[in-house]
Each structure stands twice: as C-alpha cells, then as structure tokens.
Amino acid sequence: xxxxxxxxxGPPGAGKGTHAEYLKTDMNYMxxxxxxxxxxxxxxxxxxxxxxxxxMEAGELVPDDLVIDLVAERMEQLGSDEYYLLDGFPRTIVQxxxxxxxxxxxGREQPLVINLAVSDAEVVRRLSGRRMCPGCGTIYNVHRDxxxxxxxxxxxxxELYQRSDDQPEAIRNRxxxxxxxxxxxxxxxxxxxxxxxxxxxxxxxxxxxxxxQLARRGRLY
Numbered sequence: 057x058x059x060x061x062x063x064x065x066g067p068p069g070a071g072k073g074t075h076a077e078y079l080k081t082d083m084n085y086m087x088x089x090x091x092x093x094x095x096x097x098x099x100x101x102x103x104x105x106x107x108x109x110x111x112m113e114a115g116e117l118v119p120d121d122l123v124i125d126l127v128a129e130r131m132e133q134l135g136s137d138e139y140y141l142l143d144g145f146p147r148t149i150v151q152x153x154x155x156x157x158x159x160x161x162x163g164r165e166q167p168l169v170i171n172l173a174v175s176d177a178e179v180v181r182r183l184s185g186r187r188m189c190p191g192c193g194t195i196y197n198v199h200r201d202x203x204x205x206x207x208x209x210x211x212x213x214x215e216l217y218q219r220s221d222d223q224p225e226a227i228r229n230r231x232x233x234x235x236x237x238x239x240x241x242x243x244x245x246x247x248x249x250x251x252x253x254x255x256x257x258x259x260x261x262x263x264x265x266x267x268x269q270l271a272r273r274g275r276l277y
Contacts, residue, residue, distance in 0.1 A: 059271060059272050059273060060139070060165075060167065060168040060270070060271050060273075061139050061140045061141075061142075061159075061164065061165065061167040061168070062079065062085065062139070062140070062141045062142070062167055062168055062169075062170060062271060063141075063142045063146070063167050063168070063169045063170070063245075064076060064141065064142075064143065064170055064172065065169060065170065065171045065172065065238060065241070065242065066171060066172030066173070066174065066256060067172075067174060067179055067231055067234045067235075067238075068179060068183060068227070068230050068231065068234060069174060069178070069179035069180075069182040069183045069227075070172040070173075070174045070179070070256045071172060071174075071256055071260070071263065072143070072172060074260065075172065075256075075263060075264065075267060076141060076143060078264050078267070079141050079267060079271070080141065082264075082268075083268060083271060084139070085139050085140065085141040086134065086138050086139065086140045086141065087140075087141050087143060088127070088130060088131075088140045088141065088142050088143065088145070089143040089144055090123055090126070090127065090143070090144040090145045091143075091144055093126050093127065093130055094108050094112070094118060094123075094126065097126060098112065104122060104125055104126050104129070107122055108122050108126070120148060120150050120151055120154070123145065123151065124151060124154040124155075124158075127142075127145055127155070127158065128154075128158045131158055131159070131162060131164070132162055139271075140167075142155075142167065146241065147237065147241070148241065149240055149241060149244055152241060152244055152245070155167075166248075166250060167250065168250060168252065168270060168271070169245040169250045169251045169252070170251075170252055170253075170254055170267065170270060171242060171251055171252070171253045171254070172254055172256035172263075173253050173254065173255055173256055173257075174256045174257055175257065176228070176231055178257050179227065179231060180224050180227050180228065180231075181199070182197070182199075183222050183227045184218075184222055184223065184224050184227060185197045185198040185199045185200075186198075186218070186219070186222050187201075187203055187204060187205060187207075187216040187217065187218055188216065188217055188218070188219055189209035189211065189212065189214040189216055190214050190215070190217060191209060191211075191212040191213070191214030192209060192211050192212040192214065194209060194211050194212075196209075196216065203216055204216070205217055205218055252270055254266050254267065254270070
C-alpha cells in the first residue's frame with residue numbers, strides 16, 4: 057500500500073498526465089484536480105462554486121482563498137486510508153503554506169513532492185511532435201506514432217493538424233512562464249525536505265517504477 061500523499065510538479069511535456077494516470081489506476085491514488093473540483097462546485101452551484109464561476113466566466117484566475125477553501129473542503133472528506141495525488145495545487149507559496157495548515161489541522165502527514173525533471177530540448181521535442189485530430193480529439197505524436205500533419209486519423213479519418221501552441225517558439229515561451237512560476241515553489245519544498253527529483257526523460261516504465269518506489273518508502277522529512 058502507498059505510504060505518502062503526493063504532489064507532482066514538472067514542466068509542460070514532463071508526462072504529469074501519464075504518470076498521474078498510472079498512480080491512480082495502478083496504485084489507487086485519489087486524484088485531486090483543482091480543475092475538476094472547480095467544475096464540480098460550479099455544477100453543484102454551492103457557495104464556493106458560485107463565487108468561482110464569477111471569475112471563470114470573466115476569464116480570470118480563481119483567487120487563492122477560494123481554491124484553498126475548495127481543496128480544504130474535499131480533503132476533509134477523505135478517509136484516513138485514502139491517499140491523494142494533488143494536480144494543479146499548490147501553484148504558489150501562499151497555497152503551499154495553506155495546504156500545510158490544512159493537513160496539520162486534519163491530522164495528515166505532509167506530502168511527498170515529486171519534481172519530474174525534463175530538459176528544455178526534450179520538452180520542445182515532445183510537444184512539437186504532437187498532432188491533433190479535429191474529429192475525435194485523439195492526440196498522436198510524430199516520434200511515437202509516425203503520423204504527421206495532413207495524415208488521416210486511424211480512429212475517425214480526420215486530417216491531423218498541429219496546434220499553434222505546440223510550435224517550438226510557443227513551447228519555449230510556456231517553459232519560461234513555468235520556470236518563473238515554479239522556481240519559488242520548488243525551493244520551498246526543497247528546503248523542507250519534501251522534494252524528490254525524478255528523471256522524467258527515462259522510459260515510461262522506468263519512471264513508473266521509480267514513482268512506485270518513492271510512494272512506498274518511509275518518511276523523508
């Protein structure tokens with residue numbers, strides 16, 4: 057059984073989605089995505105949902121205090137034998153400090169923070185190789201699937217294309233934004249002894265094996 061609640065960090069193209077899916081399906085983690093929590097709250101039209109909807113409809117970021125309250129509410133509902141995997145939270149030091157207080161308040165240990173490390177060159181290679189199907193939404197990759205712009209989707213026959221934000225220059229811009237946003241957060245967790253860095257340029261099986269080992273090991277801090 058897993059020993060740690062987890063937070064996954066990493067730049068675009070690090071494989072967070074793929075590795076989160078492995079932790080959910082193979083290691084029975086409860087996936088707590090702030091995006092999903094916001095959508096559920098808005099659909100339910102509860103107090104938090106109504107407040108968040110105002111910002112979302114205006115195309116603005118939902119304020120820290122609302123996101124924190126939403127996460128706190130969900131965590132208080134978790135059973136003591138459930139382990140969570142946080143996705144999209146925390147994004148700031150304010151959120152990280154609030155998370156620490158939430159967990160202390162409900163008697164849970166502080167999470168293990170896994171930083172999926174990938175070089176800029178590899179991120180550009182991975183993301184610039186993505187091809188989308190406009191018909192069924194399936195995502196392919198030139199390097200993995202051998203399909204390129206203008207080829208037909210094997211699923212529905214749609215003509216594959218490349219999104220504008222998967223162009224190399226757009227990817228590099230996204231990387232710079234990520235580095236600016238994440239640097240303080242990574243250092244925050246490093247200083248607290250909660251951070252472990254995993255080489256995400258390894259094969260998927262190697263990364264999965266390392267994640268499983270980290271999740272099951274004893275306390276690091």
